[in-house]
Amino acid sequence: MNKLLLVDGSNLLFQMFFGMPARIFNRNGKAIHGTIGFIGALLKIIRMTNPTHVAVLFDGEHENERVALNSDYKANRTDYSQVPEQDCPFTQLPDIYAALDCLNIKRAETTVCETDDWIAGYALTYGKDTQIVISSFDSDYFQLITDNISVLRYRGVKSEICTPDYIFKRYGISPSQYADFKSLVGDTSDNIKGADMIGPKTAALLLEKFATLENLIANAEQIERLPVRASVIDNSERLQTNYKLIKLSNGAILPFRLDELAYDVDNLTSTQILNKCGILP
Numbered sequence: 001m002n003k004l005l006l007v008d009g010s011n012l013l014f015q016m017f018f019g020m021p022a023r024i025f026n027r028n029g030k031a032i033h034g035t036i037g038f039i040g041a042l043l044k045i046i047r048m049t050n051p052t053h054v055a056v057l058f059d060g061e062h063e064n065e066r067v068a069l070n071s072d073y074k075a076n077r078t079d080y081s082q083v084p085e086q087d088c089p090f091t092q093l094p095d096i097y098a099a100l101d102c103l104n105i106k107r108a109e110t111t112v113c114e115t116d117d118w119i120a121g122y123a124l125t126y127g128k129d130t131q132i133v134i135s136s137f138d139s140d141y142f143q144l145i146t147d148n149i150s151v152l153r154y155r156g157v158k159s160e161i162c163t164p165d166y167i168f169k170r171y172g173i174s175p176s177q178y179a180d181f182k183s184l185v186g187d188t189s190d191n192i193k194g195a196d197m198i199g200p201k202t203a204a205l206l207l208e209k210f211a212t213l214e215n216l217i218a219n220a221e222q223i224e225r226l227p228v229r230a231s232v233i234d235n236s237e238r239l240q241t242n243y244k245l246i247k248l249s250n251g252a253i254l255p256f257r258l259d260e261l262a263y264d265v266d267n268l269t270s271t272q273i274l275n276k277c278g279i280l281p
Helices: 009-019 032-050 091-102 115-126 139-144 164-171 175-185 201-209 215-216 225-232 237-244 270-276
Strands: 003-008 053-056 104-107 132-135 149-153 159-163
Touching: 003 032, 003 115, 009 032, 009 053, 009 091, 009 115, 009 159, 032 091, 032 132, 032 149, 032 270, 091 104, 091 270, 104 237, 115 132, 115 139, 139 149, 139 164, 139 175, 159 164, 164 175, 175 201, 175 215, 175 237, 201 215, 201 225, 225 237
Parallel strands: 003 053, 003 132, 053 104, 132 149
Antiparallel strands: 149 159
């Protein structure tokens, strides 16, 4: 069976840019620590997962249609057009793109959607017949997990592979309920507010009884705890909006066909790759 590795490139860039212990410059004084971390981590992820196909996908700069649903969506994120160049991860993207091209790994930037939508599109299109590993710390991908689809949270030797068992043990729900769960509890990273009085344990218990957010809202009068019942009723409109923000679907036009993502391991080290594409002159 084919195995497709989908790398959330923006997520990995931020992890490496801010996670490297020190700024690194090449002989021309150009900052390259994010690039070094990115390519080194990517090669380790590839060795961990042994994919037959690879794509690295990035969020581009464009209007986000989810903001039309909720103007607060991701409003807490830093505007990197207003920070000094040395503090902006995106200044190292050209070098990362050059290195990916040297590796013959397909990469693309979104123009009308988010990276989540592309990755969901690949997972939902190919996930029945292809093993898929999604490399990212974005928990929204948990909703895509199946027996064939897993999420890799890369931390070197402390990396975790998230499977249906992982989701159940951590949250007490199935992956298919994750969007419902997150709608209830909220998501501070995306500036999504959940319902008052509902934390992870309460959300899991509610979904155990009602199965879905839609069914929970429709049958809110059956909720035994009065404060929780009132919270679901009072916040039903917000919860439904949250679900639209969080739920991933198969509507995005994908940048590559699966056969275009075939990858042959060439066993080059990150230093060899960076030298090859002129990043370490």
